[in-house]
Amino acid sequence: MASVKTAISLIAHRDATSPVLDAAGIPAVSAGTCGPDLASAPWEFDLAEALAGTPGYGPGASSSDVAPVSTPRQGQLPQEYKDADDGGLEDRILAAKAALGDRVVILGHFYQRDEVIKFADFVGDSFQLANAAKAKPAAEAIVFCGVHFMAETADMLSGPGQSVILPNLAAGCSMADMADIESVSACWEQLAELYGTEPDAQGRVPVIPVTYMNSSAALKAFCGEHGGIVCTSSNAATVLDWAFERGQRVLFFPDQHLGRNTAKAMGVPLDQMPMWNPRQAWGGTDERTLRDARVILWHGFCSVHKRFNVGQIEKARAEFPGVRVIVHPECPMPVVDAADEAGSTDYILKAITAAPAGSTFAIGTEINMVNRLAAQYPQHTIFCLDPVICPCSTMYRIHPGYLAWVLEGLVRGEVLNQITVPEATAIPARVALERMLAAKP
Numbered sequence: 015m016a017s018v019k020t021a022i023s024l025i026a027h028r029d030a031t032s033p034v035l036d037a038a039g040i041p042a043v044s045a046g047t048c049g050p051d052l053a054s055a056p057w058e059f060d061l062a063e064a065l066a067g068t069p070g071y072g073p074g075a076s077s078s079d080v081a082p083v084s085t086p087r088q089g090q091l092p093q094e095y096k097d098a099d100d101g102g103l104e105d106r107i108l109a110a111k112a113a114l115g116d117r118v119v120i121l122g123h124f125y126q127r128d129e130v131i132k133f134a135d136f137v138g139d140s141f142q143l144a145n146a147a148k149a150k151p152a153a154e155a156i157v158f159c160g161v162h163f164m165a166e167t168a169d170m171l172s173g174p175g176q177s178v179i180l181p182n183l184a185a186g187c188s189m190a191d192m193a194d195i196e197s198v199s200a201c202w203e204q205l206a207e208l209y210g211t212e213p214d215a216q217g218r219v220p221v222i223p224v225t226y227m228n229s230s231a232a233l234k235a236f237c238g239e240h241g242g243i244v245c246t247s248s249n250a251a252t253v254l255d256w257a258f259e260r261g262q263r264v265l266f267f268p269d270q271h272l273g274r275n276t277a278k279a280m281g282v283p284l285d286q287m288p289m290w291n292p293r294q295a296w297g298g299t300d301e302r303t304l305r306d307a308r309v310i311l312w313h314g315f316c317s318v319h320k321r322f323n324v325g326q327i328e329k330a331r332a333e334f335p336g337v338r339v340i341v342h343p344e345c346p347m348p349v350v351d352a353a354d355e356a357g358s359t360d361y362i363l364k365a366i367t368a369a370p371a372g373s374t375f376a377i378g379t380e381i382n383m384v385n386r387l388a389a390q391y392p393q394h395t396i397f398c399l400d401p402v403i404c405p406c407s408t409m410y411r412i413h414p415g416y417l418a419w420v421l422e423g424l425v426r427g428e429v430l431n432q433i434t435v436p437e438a439t440a441i442p443a444r445v446a447l448e449r450m451l452a453a454k455p
């Protein structure tokens with residue numbers, strides 16, 4: 015199977031004769047891409063955003079999400095990296111890695127593009143990667159080929175002498191940006207006004223804040239300071255159990271879908287899960303609904319996973335009888351309900367690894383991961399539920415050119431694009447992370 019990059023390039027240039035279009039009949043590669051801009055180099059968007067004076071997420075699934083004005087922007091990549099071809103960049107990256115040896119560790123998220131992943135020392139989800147960083151104390155530099163909140167978490171969990179580097183500062187996360195410390199603090203104050211702050215007869219406080227790993231360090235710190243906790247898509251149910259033992263209700267941010275899917279599976283009725291839209295008075299809900307609430311869901315979502323729908327599942331079942339449909343819990347509830355299973359990236363990987371040869375999977379998660387799984391497990395038929403190639407916009411901003419640039423900087427003794435979380439934020443954020451680690455099912 016061709017890489018996502020090759021498929022995008024062929025589609026953008028309308029090469030209808032490409033063998034990519036008929037490889038194993040996999041629909042993911044045949045139906046086009048969400049934007050021909052994806053065939054452009056990411057530095058063109060760095061420049062366009064600098065000229066426009068406003069940040070963006072770039073092409074891909076998040077392209078129409080609104081990037082906050084505070085979104086980090088990437089300065090111009092030196093021309094030599096823009097001019098280098100794929101082979102030239104590969105040689106430079108390998109030479110820099112060899113020169114640095116154990117002094118550097120490169121981490122690659124499952125959703126990262128193949129042209130970058132091939133240089134990674136570890137590939138995994140955000141929390142696995144943060145822990146991988148911790149397991150390499152000899153590494154002075156951790157180059158995180160993921161997005162901004164992941165690099166922040168790695169910085170908070172890494173040793174004092176380690177620098178965490180994000181090769182392109184514009185690699186944020188549109189979902190994480192949908193909840194910021196100001197609007198969550200404002201919501202919290204309104205909820206305190208409504209519920210008060212006194213525990214009930216069982217000692218449960220009125221609200222426990224729970225933040226998904228995909229959030230800023232400031233929000234993790236908020237949770238640490240307010241009796242709250244962090245969750246991942248693997249442990250969200252365990253974390254909600256932890257929160258319900260200590261609180262009458264939960265404020266869950268930023269991903270409404272993970273919160274809703276998890277709480278629904280635990281038996282929380284939908285009418286006790288109002289949504290809080292920070293742009294509306296009282297979050298767009300009302301006092302009575304809030305008083306009955308068990309989980310208050312923040313109005314956030316992942317634009318990659320929002321693309322999946324029930325029609326795609328019906329089509330997969332019609333075309334591939336017996337197909338096993340697994341979707342990520344960031345997908346909307348009707349999609350999770352229609353799928354056979356829902357689980358984190360790690361769950362999806364383990365399910366495919368454990369399946370008997372000849373299995374067929376339709377997967378609802380980011381296209382780079384799905385296509386890589388299809389290539390790694392040729393004994394199965396694996397395809398993405400969404401037939402349109404539309405990668406995560408911000409993961410896509412990391413390109414081998416930026417990786418070569420930051421690695422050669424390290425060889426010269428220069429730390430470029432360092433992500434640093436101030437200790438005043440990191441200390442309470444670690445408290446929320448440690449509560450998560452201590453929470454047992």
Ligand code: SF4
Nearest residue numbers: 187188189316318406
């Ligand atoms: S896939 Fe969604 S949640 Fe993950 S980094 Fe991209 S935008 Fe953020």
